[in-house]
Amino acid sequence: MSPRRSYDQYCSAARALDLVGDRWTLLIVRELLAGPRRYTDLHADLPGVSTDVLASRLKDMEQGGLAVRRRLPPPGAASVYELTARGEQLLPVLQALGAWGEAELGERRPTDAVRAHWFALPLLRALEGEGLVEVSLEEGEFHLQVGAQEGPVYGDGPAPAEAGARLVMDAGTCEAVARGEVSLSDAVRHGRVTVTGEGTPAKLLRQA
Template sequence: MSPRRSYDQYCSAARALDTVGDRWTLLIVRELLAGPRRYTDLHADLPGVSTDVLASRLKDMERDGLAARRRLPPPGAAYVYELTSRGRRLLPVLQALGEWGQAELGERRPTDAVRAHWFALPLLRALEGEGIVEVRLEVGDFHVYVGAEDGPVYGEGPAPREPDARLVLDAGTWEAVSRGETGLPQAVREGRAEVTGEGTLAKALRQQAL
């Protein structure tokens, strides 16, 4: 476990950066917002991180009370990492950081990795209420838990139960929403995003698009 480096400043922002300011730490939090993840799953969804750095960051996050490691019961019997309540409180930090960084996205570069669930946090910023929204993109499917106060914020693949709304977006549309160039209601109104379902979230999206 690497020794903690510190800015040695009596400032809450500096203290926070002492804990989460290392490269990859906040992106690991982003992945763990989906719930418990195995080390191999984390490594697969963090392209560019070395195994040594990932292992080191996870140990640091355990030490700092951001994440915990536990063994799944049989027949899984694998070790998973999950956020603690303190780690989950970084969600609004990531949301604010993502909103601030919208202007930095620009057009997707040929070297840019992409995962469908990376759109989960930008999408949550555009949704209000409570319920599950299932999302289908060209790069894959995922679902988000709108208004969830604990537990996973999103998950890969189809929703575990009948969702309150289903969304289908093409690549250009979800990239534009991620960049803040268009709002979700506008995309629905223009026919660039398809909403189906009879839940309150689906009805709200259709109403907002009028």
């Protein structure tokens, strides 16, 4: 196997880019922040990536200590990829990058793919407190672990347990929050987001 390319610079930013600077790598991290994922699921939620590139990036992430591949026990009996503790430490990196990129979003283009859970990280930046939050959009449902220090920070579908907060909004409102055009608390105040539940995130939103 040929060695990975390196900038060969004694600089922490360059060393970091040696690991995550290739196209698609950070987006794979975004998907794995939801927890273990099968290769087919990753490919389905990364529209535009070829199977060869995805396989190559996952192999590089394993070699770099960012992800591991393991076999689920029966009856699952499928192989999944998941982030290591080192890989999970990229969450604030992705959050900072996402905040910086808000100004680049603009209106959704006809060619833009979208998945409901892609709004998870922008909403995590907007929520305070700790607890399980369920979000319902026209595109689907997902849930967030607000304040989580390790493990999956979001997931597809309804919350696996009783959520302390539930947010219901339309796609336009969620996109406006993701673009930084309106704060989540302002959207709640103006009736664009319905908040239910007695968890800390819900209470803080209603009090804002």
